[in-house]
Amino acid sequence: MILQLKRIDWTLFILLILLLTVGIFAIYSASTQKVGNDFFSEDFYLRQIVWIIISLVIMLAVLRLPLSLIDLAVVPSYIISLILLLLVLFLPEIKGSHRWIQFSPFNIQPSEIAKLSTLLVLAKVLAKPNLREDQILARAFAIALPPFLLILMEPDLGTALTIMMITFSLLTISDLPLYYLILLVSPILSIVMSFFSIPLFIGYILLLTFVLFKSRLSLLIIGLAGIFNTFIFFFTPMIWNSLKDYQQNRILSFIDPSRDPFGAGYQIIQSKIAIGSGRIMGKGFLLGTQKNLNFLPEHHTDFIFSVIGEETGFLGCIIVMFLFLLLFIRIAKIITKLKQKEFRYTATGILAFLSFQTFVNIGMTLGIVPTTGIPLPFISYGGSNLLINVTAISLILKFLSERSIFK
Amino acid sequence: MFSRLRIYYSSIIILTAIFIILLTILFKLQIIEGTEYTLIAEKNYVRIKTVLPLRGEIYDCRYRPIAVNKSSFNLYITLGLVKNREKLIDFIEANFASESSEIDKLLHRNRFRLHQEILLIQNVSYEKMVEISEQMNDYPSLVFKPESMRSYLYNNHFLGYVGKISENEHLQMQNRGYSINSIIGKTGLEKFYEPILKGENGYEVVQVDASGRSLEFFRHNLTKSPVDGSNLILSLDNELQQYIQSIFPEDKNGAVVIMDVRDGGIMAYVSMPEYDPNLFVGTLSSATWNELINNERNPMLDRVIHGSYPPGSVYKPVIASLGLEDSLITAQTKLADCTGGLQIGDRFFKCWFEDGHGSLSVTDAMKYSCDVFFYDLSLLISLERMKEYTRSNHLTVKTGVDLIGERNGFFPDESWYRSNFGKYVGIIGPKVNLAIGQGEILVTPLQICAYYAALANGGKWIRPHLLGKTINSKGTLLFESESKPLPISKSTSDLLDNALYVAVNEKYGTGVASSIKNFRVCGKTGSSENHMGEDTHAWFSGYASWEEPEIAFVVFLENAGHGGSVAAPLARKILLFYNQIRST
Numbered sequence: 001m002i003l004q005l006k007r008i009d010w011t012l013f014i015l016l017i018l019l020l021t022v023g024i025f026a027i028y029s030a031s032t033q034k035v036g037n038d039f040f041s042e043d044f045y046l047r048q049i050v051w052i053i054i055s056l057v058i059m060l061a062v063l064r065l066p067l068s069l070i071d072l073a074v075v076p077s078y079i080i081s082l083i084l085l086l087l088v089l090f091l092p093e094i095k096g097s098h099r100w101i102q103f104s105p106f107n108i109q110p111s112e113i114a115k116l117s118t119l120l121v122l123a124k125v126l127a128k129p130n131l132r133e134d135q136i137l138a139r140a141f142a143i144a145l146p147p148f149l150l151i152l153m154e155p156d157l158g159t160a161l162t163i164m165m166i167t168f169s170l171l172t173i174s175d176l177p178l179y180y181l182i183l184l185v186s187p188i189l190s191i192v193m194s195f196f197s198i199p200l201f202i203g204y205i206l207l208l209t210f211v212l213f214k215s216r217l218s219l220l221i222i223g224l225a226g227i228f229n230t231f232i233f234f235f236t237p238m239i240w241n242s243l244k245d246y247q248q249n250r251i252l253s254f255i256d257p258s259r260d261p262f263g264a265g266y267q268i269i270q271s272k273i274a275i276g277s278g279r280i281m282g283k284g285f286l287l288g289t290q291k292n293l294n295f296l297p298e299h300h301t302d303f304i305f306s307v308i309g310e311e312t313g314f315l316g317c318i319i320v321m322f323l324f325l326l327l328f329i330r331i332a333k334i335i336t337k338l339k340q341k342e343f344r345y346t347a348t349g350i351l352a353f354l355s356f357q358t359f360v361n362i363g364m365t366l367g368i369v370p371t372t373g374i375p376l377p378f379i380s381y382g383g384s385n386l387l388i389n390v391t392a393i394s395l396i397l398k399f400l401s402e403r404s405i406f407k
Numbered sequence: 408m409f410s411r412l413r414i415y416y417s418s419i420i421i422l423t424a425i426f427i428i429l430l431t432i433l434f435k436l437q438i439i440e441g442t443e444y445t446l447i448a449e450k451n452y453v454r455i456k457t458v459l460p461l462r463g464e465i466y467d468c469r470y471r472p473i474a475v476n477k478s479s480f481n482l483y484i485t486l487g488l489v490k491n492r493e494k495l496i497d498f499i500e501a502n503f504a505s506e507s508s509e510i511d512k513l514l515h516r517n518r519f520r521l522h523q524e525i526l527l528i529q530n531v532s533y534e535k536m537v538e539i540s541e542q543m544n545d546y547p548s549l550v551f552k553p554e555s556m557r558s559y560l561y562n563n564h565f566l567g568y569v570g571k572i573s574e575n576e577h578l579q580m581q582n583r584g585y586s587i588n589s590i591i592g593k594t595g596l597e598k599f600y601e602p603i604l605k606g607e608n609g610y611e612v613v614q615v616d617a618s619g620r621s622l623e624f625f626r627h628n629l630t631k632s633p634v635d636g637s638n639l640i641l642s643l644d645n646e647l648q649q650y651i652q653s654i655f656p657e658d659k660n661g662a663v664v665i666m667d668v669r670d671g672g673i674m675a676y677v678s679m680p681e682y683d684p685n686l687f688v689g690t691l692s693s694a695t696w697n698e699l700i701n702n703e704r705n706p707m708l709d710r711v712i713h714g715s716y717p718p719g720s721v722y723k724p725v726i727a728s729l730g731l732e733d734s735l736i737t738a739q740t741k742l743a744d745c746t747g748g749l750q751i752g753d754r755f756f757k758c759w760f761e762d763g764h765g766s767l768s769v770t771d772a773m774k775y776s777c778d779v780f781f782y783d784l785s786l787l788i789s790l791e792r793m794k795e796y797t798r799s800n801h802l803t804v805k806t807g808v809d810l811i812g813e814r815n816g817f818f819p820d821e822s823w824y825r826s827n828f829g830k831y832v833g834i835i836g837p838k839v840n841l842a843i844g845q846g847e848i849l850v851t852p853l854q855i856c857a858y859y860a861a862l863a864n865g866g867k868w869i870r871p872h873l874l875g876k877t878i879n880s881k882g883t884l885l886f887e888s889e890s891k892p893l894p895i896s897k898s899t900s901d902l903l904d905n906a907l908y909v910a911v912n913e914k915y916g917t918g919v920a921s922s923i924k925n926f927r928v929c930g931k932t933g934s935s936e937n938h939m940g941e942d943t944h945a946w947f948s949g950y951a952s953w954e955e956p957e958i959a960f961v962v963f964l965e966n967a968g969h970g971g972s973v974a975a976p977l978a979r980k981i982l983l984f985y986n987q988i989r990s991t
Contacts, residue, residue, distance in 0.1 A: 093579065173414055276436040276444025289448055314437040318430065325426050332418045336411045344411070351418065359425050366432050 007401035008063075009334060015327040016378065016393050020052050022308075022320055023379035029286050030300040030307045030381075039286060044300050044381050051383045055390035062394040067402055070395075074124060078117040078143075084110035085150040098154045109384035111159040114147040115353065116388050119166050123345035126174050136176050140167055158360070158374035162353050169352030170345055179215035182208065183225060190229045194236040201233050267303070268367040275309030275317075275365065282313030300381045302373060305365040320379075321362070328355050334400055343399040350392045457586065460606030461555060463636030465566065465596065467645035468674070468875055474566055474597075479556040480531045483524040483588075486517060488548035495546060502539055503528045504692065516574060517587065526571060526588035529689040530556055557590070557597075557688050561649065562681035564709040565673075565810060565873055567595015570687055584608040593687065595709075596873060598811045600639060603877055609633030637879035642672025642872065642886075650984050651677045654977070661945075661964035662710040662852040663981065664871075668860040668950060668959045671869030671888040673808070675981075678710040710963070712806075712813040715849035719935030719970070720776045720917075721946045721961075722802075722844030724862065724903050726784060727769050729796045731899045735787045738902055741766040745779035756782050756839055759934070773906035776917045776932060778843045785842030790834055793841060794818045800893050801861075801868055802854050807889075808871045817849040845936055852963045855948045860959035862903055863929070863950035866895035907931055907949055918947065920975035923982060927952040930960075930978065932970030940966035947974035951982050958985065 028045035062070065084101065088110050094100045100107035125139050144167040151160040171181055186208055193201045205226055212222045240248065274288065283289065288310040299307050309317050331351045338344045354377050361376040363369035375382050377389045436444070465474035482503070489495055492514070500507045505528065517525050527549070536551060543549060557569045572580070572589040584607065585591065591605075592598035609632045651663050655677065665675035686695055699707055708714055730736040743749055745764040748757040758764065758778040764771075772780035785793070798804050803816040819841075824832050840846035853871060861868035869890040876885045895903075907929035911918040917932045930949020937944055947970045948961040960981065962974040 272436060273444050273448050275433070276440055277448035279437050279441035279445060309433070309437070314433060317433050317437070321426060321429065325422060328422050329419055332415050332422075336415045348414065355422055355425075359429065362429055366429065366436065368432060 009330075009397055009400050012327070012330050012334065012393065012397060015323060015330060016390070019320075019323055019327065019378040020390075022323070023304075023381075024048055024052070025285070026304050026308050026379055027300050027381045029288065029311060030304055032286055047383075048381050048386070051386050052390075054383075055387045058387065058391055059394035059397070062391065062398050063401065067398065070398070074117070074120045077113070078121045081110060081114040081117045082146055082150070084108075085114055085147060089150070089153060097156060099156050106383055109382070111147075111151045111154065111156055112384040112388045114151065115159060115162055115166070116392055118144060118147050118163055119170075119349040119353070120346060122167065122170050123342050123349060126170055127340075127342035127345050129341075131175065133176055133180065136171070136174055137180065140171055140174075156373065158372035161360075161372065162356060162374070165356045166349045166353050170349055173345065173348050177215065179212055179217055182211055182215075186225065186229055187232050190232040191236050194233045205229060267371060268364075271303055271306040271365045272367050274306040278310040278313040278316075280314045282309075282311045282316055285311055287311060302361065302371070302375055302380060303365055304380050305362050305376055308379075309365070324355075324358050328358075331396060334396055338399055340399075347396050347399060350396060354389065354392070458609035458611055458633045459554070460608060460633035461635040462557065462569075462590075462606065463600075463604040463638045463877075463879070465639045465641065467641055467643050467648075468672075469644070469646075470640065471645050472560060473641070473643075473645060474557060474559050476555040477558045479529060479554060480533065480536055480551050481526060481554050481556075482528040482531055483550050483552055484514075484527045485524050485548050485550070486514065489514075490548075495548065498542070498546060499527070502535065503531070506693065509693075523587070524550065529571075559684040559688075561645070562652075562683050563648070563676065564678040564681065564711065565595055565643075565676045566684055567597040567599075567811065568593055568684035568687040569597050594811050595684075596639065596641075596810065599809050600874070600877075604636040604639070606636035607634040635879070637877040637884075639877055640875045642667060642670070642674060642875040643676060644674045644988070646988055647981075647985060648675045648677065651675050651981055652679070652681065654980055655679045656964070656967070656977075659964045659967050660704055660710065661967065662714070662961070663963070663977075664711055664853055664856040664961050665981070665985070666856050666860050666871055666959045668863045668869070668956050671857075671860070671871050671890070672875060673871050673873050674958065676711055676873065678708070678714075680704050680706040682706040709810075710965070711853050712808060712810060712851050715814050715816040715851050716944055716963070716965075717846065717848055717935040717937055718802075718844040718850045718855060719933030719944065719946055720778075720844055721855055721859075721931050721933035721948045721970070722848065722850070723773060723776065723781055724907070724931060725797055725800055725802065725858075726781050726788075726793070726842050727773060727906070728800075728895050728899050728903060729788060729793070730769065730784045731902065732796075732894060732896060733788070733792070736769060736784065738770065739768055741768050742772075742780050743783035745777050749779045749782045751782065751786070751835065751839060754836060770902065770906045770909065773903075773931065774910045774913065774916050776910070781842040782839045785839050786835070788838075788842075790819075790821055790838050790841075793838065794820050796894065797848075800858055800895075802850050802858055803848065804854075806851075806853055806857050806871050808853060809874055813853075814851055816851055816854060817847065819847040823847075844933060852961045855946070855963075856959055856961040859930075859948045859950055859961065861893050862895075862900060862907065863952070863956035863959055865897065865900045865904075866893045867891075868893050904929060911949065917971045918949070918975050920971055921947065921949075921979040921982070923951075923979060923986070925986065926982075928982060930975070932975055934969040934971075937966070942966040942968050945970045945973040947971075947978045949978070951985075953989075957989075 024045055027048050028041065031042040031044045032039050033041075088101050089098050091098060091101060094102070094107070099111065100109055122140060122143050125143060126136060131139075144163055148160050148163045148167075151163065168181065168185070172178070189204065190201075193204055208229065209222055209226055212225060277283070277289075288307055305317075305320075308320055312319075328351060331347060331354075335344055335347045335351070338347060357374050357377050360369050360372070360374050361380070364371050364374070375385050378386065461476055464472060464476060466472055496507050496510050496514075499505055499510055510527075513525070513527070517523075531551065543551075559566060559568070569590050570593045572585055572587065572591045576591060577585060577587055577589070580589075580591070583602075584605070592601040597604065647665060651665075655661065655663065659679065661679050663675060663677040663679075664673060666673050682699060686699070731738075736742070744766045745758050745760075747761045747763040748755050750756075756778070759776070764775050764777040764779065767775065767777050767780050769780070771777070794803075797818050803818040805813045805815055807813075819837070821834055824834060824837060837846055841848050857868060857871050860871075867890050869888050872886060872888060874886045876883055878884075908927065910916040910932075911928050911930050912922045913919075918928075918930045921928055921930060928949060928951045930947055933946030933948070934943035935946065943966070945964040945967045946961070947963075948959075950956050950959040960978055962978045962981070964973055964977075967973045
């Protein structure tokens, strides 16, 4: 036997395979055009199948290799991913950003590699026993900031935010008191709030004060935090309005590179039309009309959920989302069984980025989250992303099968 | 501190909460508003129409048009509406002189863009449109649209041309407002200034259905008018340009550049033979293309920056100034006795003047263009230093002119000789040759012109450029020229200035054929041997001053004979014409 079957968590594995299968069908449909009674397909689904096979081979390798060997590769892979991230900035733009390294016939996306390797290094460092609070913070930022900034420069806000999400999730479960995180996040929330209403902000400041008070912080710090956040709240709109049109546009395009002055709203409208017109049962496999009209941009990658929504309707969407939820709950369950701190941290980070990407992507197709170019894990077409996400799941399977050894 | 179970429960709560939020929104979209969206999807109410901006036009320094837009009827096809493919292809082939294989290729390339209008034929004549208007009813997939297209008023190389966007360009540029039907600058100024010329797309919401419910439903203000591209005002003087093109010997290939030494603006940019850029706008038949490509005189080659040639004696000032700057010679130093050549080792290097010049100082060597002086001087200079100094004078490196695909030129070094001619090849022989601008050294005419402009400026090199300013609805933007000092000291540049003056204005100077009474002309001739033909390339480059140095020029003719007898008289005519128009 290649593997000892009973050591594998089959539930997690089967959920993964189900999602990958949904992906193949969705990509096949997304890249198929119906003309009269004939169908014409582009070969994206075949390439996706090749990628799935490659990533399952990698999964097998991860499960077979000794953990110590994988452990040895963590730091070098982090360094290599930083080098690749630097390199990609000097390569010619593809589709308006420096995200891909062209290796025909495939493109490599270094930010995906950086996503996982940063997580592994973070988990390794933060899991060390007896770290002081300032050490935790300093090390976490020293590790996460370089890839974050490099990815931001590509620009690829989506993946950069994913790195930030991973860092915060690990800090949350680390020995760091929670109020540090609250203090760190509060200015960002204030900026976001400043685009909404004053009552909402007052509620937010009160909540913030209350939480900080409960954390037994000194009144001075609570007061400073409150004043600082109020300051930010009132000054952000003033700064924003004092910017010239083109400067505002530049910031907005930075948030969403695929946005032309008009295109962003249009993409979301078309995605909403596609999903909404799917109604309860959907229009049927391959029978979506919106993708046929080429109204849906990127419909085999970032907007694949629109195709699912259009063709399988509310029922199909529930099933797909339920599969995701089960997968996440299963990972959360596995985390409770892991005895080693480093494994637990890694698995938590994986859970954080997979769920973040899933919900942001679906939210984007529903028009409630700005488009930032995050693909739907396991389903969107894209080699680097698929490979890294399946490798992440393999690591969790590996940790679980190793637990009896590392008591 | 979190216990493991607390992490478990809190993550499940968070995940489920988000799950429920997303489900609620899905429920709203698909079940509550589903009927509404289905209606929109079926009727396809909302369509976005791109409104194209006008491409910026191009004018010369006195606002005379060079490249303009004219109206044209373009034929578009919607592949989803094609009924009988073979019949359609026959129809197009018969009426628009396109080749069926080309049409087939275009249809195949766009086979997944079924519901988009694809540009098929540009610039259909009005007569043709009327002629086939009846038959058009049989082909619902075809539609004519009145649009604008580029028209070039003169033949030249610097404008370049526009053409239909390629699949690759589309992939790169689709986020910048380009569609599969876009017309885009392919080369020359049209490509270099593409982002400025293009302008910004506008958008309109077009309703297919009259009810207007779709717009109510989204309440987006989605209309934006296009911003037209900026017009380019060049430093070029088209009158001068046309005059030079008209007097250039018809059977010769070559290049002429006139440059304003005060700001680096190019006033004439001639590469002969010229071609008609209009050929590339619209559909270029493969017959025309083959004719252009297989033409022996290679009219598609821009000889000003895409051709590189041995400079011959126009290169001598570089070696002279290197000798002076490195203190290998002084103004008075007389080098080897020219007896019609110089014996170096076992080889006799010939001077162009068989009777010999005797022993000369640097100024006289420049005046008579004595090769022996430079042979002798080269023995004191290392190949490495010669290469480095040449490059620091911006020769054999790109000038950075605002055009596409400029060549570097070439200067060999020791390792190049070793790898091409074997390990034990002698370096001295080739080096002696290089010192008079012969052998492997290659420069572009523009590099030579910019170098002589710098000599006119006492060593201040200015990056040559064609653009003077851009004008759009917001105002005027002046082009800012860039300059840098060459490694030439004041005394050296004064000496070179004098040497170039006597070469043109004193008896027996090689450039006397270009001397003119009313103003000061300085220059240097060159006749470079080459493998392209028996006759030498004829060069003449220099500058002319009125109150102060004003223009630099290079005149270059491929395989036309000697610089002094062919290029210099041509330069004289051009300078006389310039003298006429400069005061008007």
